[in-house]
Amino acid sequence: MSSMSKLFLLLLTVLLVIGGVIFFWSSDEKKIKANLASLAEYCSSTKREPVVETLKKVTQAAKLCTDPCFVKIDSINIDHEFSPSEMTDRFLMLKKRLPDTVFSFHDTFIEVATGNLAEVITTLRLKGENIDGQFTDAYELNIVVEKRDGDWLFSSFSVVEFMKK
Amino acid sequence: MLLKRVVALAGETVEFREGGLYVNGILIEEPYVRHRSDWQLPPRRVSPGHVYVVGDNRGTDSDRHQFGEVNMNRIVGGVFP
Numbered sequence: 001m002s003s004m005s006k007l008f009l010l011l012l013t014v015l016l017v018i019g020g021v022i023f024f025w026s027s028d029e030k031k032i033k034a035n036l037a038s039l040a041e042y043c044s045s046t047k048r049e050p051v052v053e054t055l056k057k058v059t060q061a062a063k064l065c066t067d068p069c070f071v072k073i074d075s076i077n078i079d080h081e082f083s084p085s086e087m088t089d090r091f092l093m094l095k096k097r098l099p100d101t102v103f104s105f106h107d108t109f110i111e112v113a114t115g116n117l118a119e120v121i122t123t124l125r126l127k128g129e130n131i132d133g134q135f136t137d138a139y140e141l142n143i144v145v146e147k148r149d150g151d152w153l154f155s156s157f158s159v160v161e162f163m164k165k
Numbered sequence: 166m167l168l169k170r171v172v173a174l175a176g177e178t179v180e181f182r183e184g185g186l187y188v189n190g191i192l193i194e195e196p197y198v199r200h201r202s203d204w205q206l207p208p209r210r211v212s213p214g215h216v217y218v219v220g221d222n223r224g225t226d227s228d229r230h231q232f233g234e235v236n237m238n239r240i241v242g243g244v245f246p
Contacts (some may be wrong), residue, residue: 107166134224135222135224135225136222137229140166140167162235163232164233165233
């Protein structure tokens with residue numbers, strides 16, 4: 001084999017490795033983003049959402065989380081792990097409390113730290129209507145995502161409390 | 166990323182009385198506020214290196230609305246009017 005052919009093969013191998021790394025890294029990021037979008041959809045509610053639909057959504061939302069899943073919200077003194085059934089109950093409570101609200105994630109930054117662990121920094125935006133009229137709200141979240149059996153699941157949610165009233 | 170209005174600087178005192186914003190004891194006119202609140206918040210002095218930020222949309226309870234003193238290091242930019 002000529003030296004030109006060897007060089008070509010080496011370059012091709014390097015390109016394939018780099019391409020593979022980029023493909024798999026971006027596909028992990030895409031899967032995590034897709035799960036965030038699904039979570040936002042399951043948490044969102046319309047005014048006349050049928051009860052069956054609500055129950056289906058909270059079950060699906062809990063399935064996106066690990067067993068157990070850690071939740072930290074200092075403002076309402078939550079700082080512990082929840083089982084899947086507890087997560088289902090929490091999602092149900094959330095939807096009951098915000099019955100006509102759209103959840104969405106913005107400014108999402110994902111860092112896949114290792115092959116099975118990723119950290120997400122994102123802004124959760126709520127837009128809806130309550131008895132006082134329309135409202136919008138936003139929270140900064142740190143989320144840990146773990147890859148289990150090929151699926152990226154949320155293992156930790158922390159609301160970043162960087163403002164002191 | 167959150168979008169908030171800076172209402173008080175380091176060293177200033179900020180408080181809410183029946184939804185009215187007072188900075189250094191003076192009521193601030195806020196024509197930009199949507200959905201006025203009835204928030205009550207005792208006076209507090211803004212720490213050095215921090216600013217006090219509040220959103221314009223104040224239709225939610227004060228315990229649910231994210232506002233308060235924030236380190237200036239966390240500010241990434243301003244908004245052009």
